[in-house]
Amino acid sequence: MPLKALPINCTLKADPGKSSSTDAMIAVLAKAFAKKGVEISETVRVAALDIKPGVTSDEGDGDEWPGLRSKILAHDILIFGGPIWMGQIGSVAKRVLERMDAFLGETDEQGRMPSYGKVAVAAIVGNEDGAHGSSAQLFQALNDVGWTIPAVAACYWVGEAMGSVDFKDLKTTPEKVEKTAGMVAGNAAHLASLLAAKPYPG
Amino acid sequence: MPLKALPINCTLKADPGKSSSTDAMIAVLAKAFAKKGVEISETVRVAALDIKPGVTSDEGDGDEWPGLRSKILAHDILIFGGPIWMGQIGSVAKRVLERMDAFLGETDEQGRMPSYGKVAVAAIVGNEDGAHGSSAQLFQALNDVGWTIPAVAACYWVGEAMGSVDFKDLKTTPEKVEKTAGMVAGNAAHLASLLAAKPYPG
Amino acid sequence: MPLKALPINCTLKADPGKSSSTDAMIAVLAKAFAKKGVEISETVRVAALDIKPGVTSDEGDGDEWPGLRSKILAHDILIFGGPIWMGQIGSVAKRVLERMDAFLGETDEQGRMPSYGKVAVAAIVGNEDGAHGSSAQLFQALNDVGWTIPAVAACYWVGEAMGSVDFKDLKTTPEKVEKTAGMVAGNAAHLASLLAAKPYPG
Amino acid sequence: MPLKALPINCTLKADPGKSSSTDAMIAVLAKAFAKKGVEISETVRVAALDIKPGVTSDEGDGDEWPGLRSKILAHDILIFGGPIWMGQIGSVAKRVLERMDAFLGETDEQGRMPSYGKVAVAAIVGNEDGAHGSSAQLFQALNDVGWTIPAVAACYWVGEAMGSVDFKDLKTTPEKVEKTAGMVAGNAAHLASLLAAKPYPG
Numbered sequence: 001m002p003l004k005a006l007p008i009n010c011t012l013k014a015d016p017g018k019s020s021s022t023d024a025m026i027a028v029l030a031k032a033f034a035k036k037g038v039e040i041s042e043t044v045r046v047a048a049l050d051i052k053p054g055v056t057s058d059e060g061d062g063d064e065w066p067g068l069r070s071k072i073l074a075h076d077i078l079i080f081g082g083p084i085w086m087g088q089i090g091s092v093a094k095r096v097l098e099r100m101d102a103f104l105g106e107t108d109e110q111g112r113m114p115s116y117g118k119v120a121v122a123a124i125v126g127n128e129d130g131a132h133g134s135s136a137q138l139f140q141a142l143n144d145v146g147w148t149i150p151a152v153a154a155c156y157w158v159g160e161a162m163g164s165v166d167f168k169d170l171k172t173t174p175e176k177v178e179k180t181a182g183m184v185a186g187n188a189a190h191l192a193s194l195l196a197a198k199p200y201p202g
Numbered sequence: 203m204p205l206k207a208l209p210i211n212c213t214l215k216a217d218p219g220k221s222s223s224t225d226a227m228i229a230v231l232a233k234a235f236a237k238k239g240v241e242i243s244e245t246v247r248v249a250a251l252d253i254k255p256g257v258t259s260d261e262g263d264g265d266e267w268p269g270l271r272s273k274i275l276a277h278d279i280l281i282f283g284g285p286i287w288m289g290q291i292g293s294v295a296k297r298v299l300e301r302m303d304a305f306l307g308e309t310d311e312q313g314r315m316p317s318y319g320k321v322a323v324a325a326i327v328g329n330e331d332g333a334h335g336s337s338a339q340l341f342q343a344l345n346d347v348g349w350t351i352p353a354v355a356a357c358y359w360v361g362e363a364m365g366s367v368d369f370k371d372l373k374t375t376p377e378k379v380e381k382t383a384g385m386v387a388g389n390a391a392h393l394a395s396l397l398a399a400k401p402y403p404g
Numbered sequence: 405m406p407l408k409a410l411p412i413n414c415t416l417k418a419d420p421g422k423s424s425s426t427d428a429m430i431a432v433l434a435k436a437f438a439k440k441g442v443e444i445s446e447t448v449r450v451a452a453l454d455i456k457p458g459v460t461s462d463e464g465d466g467d468e469w470p471g472l473r474s475k476i477l478a479h480d481i482l483i484f485g486g487p488i489w490m491g492q493i494g495s496v497a498k499r500v501l502e503r504m505d506a507f508l509g510e511t512d513e514q515g516r517m518p519s520y521g522k523v524a525v526a527a528i529v530g531n532e533d534g535a536h537g538s539s540a541q542l543f544q545a546l547n548d549v550g551w552t553i554p555a556v557a558a559c560y561w562v563g564e565a566m567g568s569v570d571f572k573d574l575k576t577t578p579e580k581v582e583k584t585a586g587m588v589a590g591n592a593a594h595l596a597s598l599l600a601a602k603p604y605p606g
Numbered sequence: 607m608p609l610k611a612l613p614i615n616c617t618l619k620a621d622p623g624k625s626s627s628t629d630a631m632i633a634v635l636a637k638a639f640a641k642k643g644v645e646i647s648e649t650v651r652v653a654a655l656d657i658k659p660g661v662t663s664d665e666g667d668g669d670e671w672p673g674l675r676s677k678i679l680a681h682d683i684l685i686f687g688g689p690i691w692m693g694q695i696g697s698v699a700k701r702v703l704e705r706m707d708a709f710l711g712e713t714d715e716q717g718r719m720p721s722y723g724k725v726a727v728a729a730i731v732g733n734e735d736g737a738h739g740s741s742a743q744l745f746q747a748l749n750d751v752g753w754t755i756p757a758v759a760a761c762y763w764v765g766e767a768m769g770s771v772d773f774k775d776l777k778t779t780p781e782k783v784e785k786t787a788g789m790v791a792g793n794a795a796h797l798a799s800l801l802a803a804k805p806y807p808g
Contacts, residue, residue, distance in 0.1 A: 012255035012300070053214035053249055053294055055287060085257060086303055086343040087738020091296035092255055098214070098287050111587065116555055129764055132693020133739030136544035139553065140536055141288040143543060148595065149553035151520055151604060154544075157767045158735055162782040176768040183515065187604055191552065194598040200555060200591055289536020313789065318757055331562055334491020334746055335537030341749060342742035342760075350797065351745065351755035353722055353806060359565045360533055364580040378566040385717065389806055393754065396800040402757060402793055416659035416704070451659055457618035457698055459691060489661060490707055490747040495700035496659055502618070502691045545692040 003192050005033050006075040007043040007123070008068075010082035010093035016045040021125040021167035022081040028173055029079055029123050029155050032185035038192075041075065044068060047092050055101040065099045076192040077119050078147070080138055084126030084158065089134035097138070103145040110202025113146035117195040120147040121188050124156040125167040131156035148195065150187040155180050205394050207235050208277040209245040209325070210270075212284035212295035218247040223327040223369035224283040230375055231281055231325050231357050234387035240394075243277065246270060249294050257303040267301045278394040279321050280349070282340055286328030286360065291336035299340070305347040312404025315348035319397040322349040323390050326358040327369040333358035350397065352389040357382050407596050409437050410479040411447040411527070412472075414486035414497035420449040425529040425571035426485040432577055433483055433527050433559050436589035442596075445479065448472060451496050459505040469503045480596040481523050482551070484542055488530030488562065493538035501542070507549040514606025517550035521603040523596040524551040525588050528560040529571040535560035552599065554591040559584050609798050611639050612681040613649040613729070614674075616688035616699035622651040627731040627773035628687040634779055635685055635729050635761050638791035644798075647681065650674060653698050661707040671705045682798045683725050684753070686744055690732030690764065695740035703744070709751040716808025719752035723801040726753040727794050730762040731773040737762035754801065756793040761786050 007030060011020040023043065030040045049068060052059035058066045072078055082093035103113040120142045124131045135154040143149055157177050159165045209232060213222040225245065232242045251270060254261035260268050274280055284295035305315040322344045326333045337356040345351055359379050361367045411434060415424040427447065434444045453472060456463035462470045476482055486497035507517040524546045528535045539558040547553055561581050563569045613636060617626040629649065636646045655674060658665035664672050678684055688699035709719040726748045730737045741760040749755055763783050765771045 012257065014255065047255055053216065053292075055214065085300045086346055087742070088296070088299075088339055088343060090255075091293050091300055094290070094293035094296045097290075098293050101288055113555075129735055129737045129762070130739070131735045131767065132544055132548075133736070133742065135547075136540040136693070136739065137290055139543040139547060140540035140558075141290060143539075143553055143555065143557055144288055144536075146555045148555045148591075149543065149547055151517075151547065151550045151552045153547055156735070160766050161737065161763045161780070162786070174767070180768070186606070187552075190602075190604050191599075194602060195595075198594075198598060200594050202590070289540070315757075331533055331535045331560070332537070333533045333565065334750075335534070335540065337749075338491070338537065338742040338746035341745040341755065342738055345741075345745060345755055345757065345759055346738075348757045350757045350793075351749055353719075353749065353752045353754045355749055356746075358533070362564050363535065363561045363578070364584070376565070382566070388808070389754075392804075392806050393801075396804060397797075400796075400800060402796050404792070416661065418659065457620065457653055457696075459618065489704045490750055492700070492703075492743055492747060494659075495697045495704055498694070498697035498700045501694075502697055505692055541694055545694060548692055 002037055002039045003076045003189060003196065004039045004041060005077035005079055006041045006072055007079035007081055008046055008096065009043050010046050010090055010096060012047060012090055012092055014047040016048050019168055022083050022123065024168040025123040025125045025155065025157060026079060026081045028177060028181045029185060032181040033189065036185050036189040038077065038189050046096060051095050051099065053095065055098055057102040073114050076196055077188050079123055080120055081123035084124060084130035084134050087130035087133060089137050097141040100145045112200060112202040115146035117199040118147055119150055119188050119192040121184050122154040124154060126158045127165060128159050128161055128163045131158050148191065150191040152183045152187055155184045205240045205278045205391060205398065206243060207240050207279035207281055208243045208274055209281035209283055210248055211245050212248050212292055212298060214249060214292055214294055216249040218250050221370055224285050224325065226370040227325040227327045227357065227359060228281060228283045230379060230383045231387060234383040235391065238387050238391040240279065240391050248298060253297050253301065255297065257300055259304040275316050278398055279390050281325055282322055283325035286326060286332035286336050289332035289335060291339050299343040302347045314402060314404040317348035319401040320349055321352055321390050321394040323386050324356040326356060328360045329367060330361050330363055330365045333360050350393065352393040354385045354389055357386045406441055406443045407480045407593060407600065408443045408445060409481035409483055410445045410476055411483040411485055412450055412500065413447050414450050414494055414500060416451060416494055416496055418451040420452050423572055426487050426527065428572040429527040429529045429559065429561060430483060430485045432581060432585045433589060436585040437593065440589050440593040442481065442593050450500060455499050455503065457499065459502055461506040477518050480600055481592055483527055484524055485527035488528060488534035488538050491534035491537060493541050501545040504549045516604060516606040519550035521599040522551055523554055523592050525592050526558040528558060530562045531569060532563050532565055532567045535562050552595065554595040556587045556591055559588045608643055608645045609682045609795060609802065610645045610647060611683035611685055612647045612678055613685035613687055614652055614702065615649050616652050616696055616702060618653060618696055618698055620653040622654050625774055628689050628729065630774040631729040631731045631761065631763060632685060632687045634783060634787045635791060638787040639795065642791050642795040644683065644795050652702060657701050657705065659701065661704055663708040679720050682802055683794055685729055686726055687729035690730060690736035690740050693736035693739060695743050703747040706751045718806060718808040721752035723805040724753055725756055725794050725798040727790050728760040730760060732764045733771060734765050734767055734769045737764050754797065756797040758789045758793055761790045
């Protein structure tokens with residue numbers, strides 16, 4: 001069975017019709033994952049869902065996290081896409097991370113969280129500066145709640161300091177981004193296949 | 203005219219009836235500010251408002267940021283209160299920061315953002331670890347969009363590593379927190395009064 | 405062949421005779437790793453070595469990084485131990501990270517850095533607050549230069565906010581720290597053994 | 607009496623003869639400060655000094671921190687210059703921050719640290735990404751130990767993601783950097799003059 005990856009797009013734009021640079025970066029990674037034989041599900045536009053604030057797995061009343069949570073856990077690889085704002089990962093991404101906090105209390109008899117054995121990578125874009133700070137936040141939070149981070153797990157693009165160019169408007173994908181996407185996808189696919197075959201014993 | 207401070211509470215709990223540790227920390231700071239002659243407005247429970255994702259000052263359609271934005275800018279001092287989740291400042295706080303990104307484009311003829319001359323301090327609580335990382339994020343983002351940070355601007359409490367005690371359930375406020383609150387309030391009030399008398403020339 | 409783990413202690417104290425809380429945390433992890441059959445080498449007290457500032461693998465003139473670098477790369481698992489100062493990972497730890505920057509240019513024909521297939525975990529201690537911010541920095545930097553981060557890779561302890569108790573002076577190791585050490589060691593050993601058997605193809 | 611500013615350059619290069627991008631950014635800021643009537647002292651190349659690891663104000667035995675500490679405290683404004691490595695502020699900058707930790711215990715009868723009333727700004731450069739994360743670390747640490755952060759206190763430049771251009775090799779200073787330097791200098795000079803005239807009461 002092929003490995004499956006789910007891209008989530010944490011842009012601040014709720015309308016999936018509105019193109020987003022995060023989508024553009026996810027597309028670069030999706031192509032790289034496809035080359036490694038990984039099946040890519042349709043990207044989830046998180047801001048289009050009603051993800052309630054909170055740290056439980058179901059905040060009731062129209063909360064759409066339970067559905068997204070199940071979808072995430074039905075995949076081997078999470079492509080966590082998000083934009084940089086003010087040099088930091090955006091609030092929609094933070095909301096998703098927060099909801100995963102509940103994993104800490106959802107361990108099986110071997111003490112394993114639902115995320116154990118799953119691999120996460122980051123797809124980060126911004127007009128300028130903030131990718132490393134953003135991936136630091138993502139990796140720490142995701143790792144705390146059980147995700148495994150493969151070697152070179154961040155694919156990112158930002159323009160020159162105080163710039164205003166959008167990644168989606170670049171005429172061609174920068175070669176270094178393409179190359180990084182290949183490394184990220186190759187490493188993630190390799191690690192996910194190892195863990196799928198031999199899960200953490202807990 | 204006395205200086206005015208606005209506390210905002212970025213807890214994830216939307217219901218203002220539900221007590222929050224962030225409220226408890228804000229109360230400690232409010233008392234300290236009152237001692238310095240600063241007038242404290244009623245705390246805004248941000249999660250009770252519909253603050254849309256985005257980076258403009260009005261995201262339309264029921265967006266309650268414009269009202270909160272006006273209220274914030276009608277005060278000299280912002281007491282930015284927020285909880286730690288996963289070792290990081292929560293998503294509701296991030297949402298507020300993001301909306302202030304618009305200040306960058308709202309300068310007057312002297313190039314001054316609407317926040318110029320205003321002073322911000324942090325009120326941070328968590329069961330455990332994450333206060334310094336949270337204040338780092340707050341200070342950098344707030345400073346980027348024009349806020350001034352007085353000496354010793356963070357009042358915080360967290361319990362021992364991996365603990366689960368809530369600040370609001372402590373029998374007494376720890377002496378070090380009381381003392382820090384006094385420093386934060388004294389420094390913020392002093393600096394805000396200087397800037398109110400002699401604004402940044404731009 | 406058993407897996408081998410190297411603990412490095414990035415305390416600010418140069419004298420290995422001076423006991424350090426980081427050593428105490430490394431000891432907790434070392435015991436947990438030993439239980440998983442991992443062979444633990446003697447801890448390197450980094451501040452006792454002359455690690456020059458720089459981003460190459462040899463800064464000449466008495467630089468002791470080349471020796472430490474070789475030792476690190478001769479192990480499957482790195483136990484990266486460091487103290488928190490000012491809510492952040494200390495400068496000696498930062499020095500070590502910086503020197504690994506050179507890995508980016510030391511890839512083999514398959515584009516793999518010398519760290520590929522190796523697993524890193526964090527052992528972090530402080531009197532108070534800063535563990536999550538520190539592990540965020542460690543994970544992002546280590547991951548950028550090729551290290552793989554197993555699920556739940558940080559074992560840490562900090563006291564209550566603004567506290568002054570040292571981890572090494574605790575009468576007993578807190579149960580949650582023991583438990584976390586077991587998870588960190590188990591996950592790291594499992595992942596390192598998978599990667600030792602089937603390295604990243606690059 | 608004119609205000610005095612001290613630039614410190616936390617490049618990893620010990621040899622002051624070797625030009626550094628951090629020097630180039632400091633030069634942009636120094637010019638902007640001079641225009642505001644601030645007197646700029648000669649830049650300290652920190653890596654050329656023997657700043658011992660530690661958190662006291664004198665680590666004995668050839669430690670050159672006591673001299674640098676006195677120099678810093680003899681100025682009204684600190685221009686804290688440092689390079690980004692691995693998306694984070696470098697280890698030499700971290701060393702300086704750490705040594706200031708001692709300020710916490712060096713308060714006067716009014717509870718004021720030696721840094722009270724002094725203003726700090728950041729001059730940050732890198733080939734690519736990491737300026738916001740770096741300024742977050744600087745602002746939080748400096749603020750914790752008593753420094754005041756004026757509105758818009760970071761002047762920075764980084765190139766496009768994964769780029770390798772050095773700031774010192776740019777043919778002209780980007781207009782946005784020039785403009786930011788003007789804001790940083792203007793705000794810092796204004797705030798420092800207010801605090802020099804009316805110090806924090808403590």
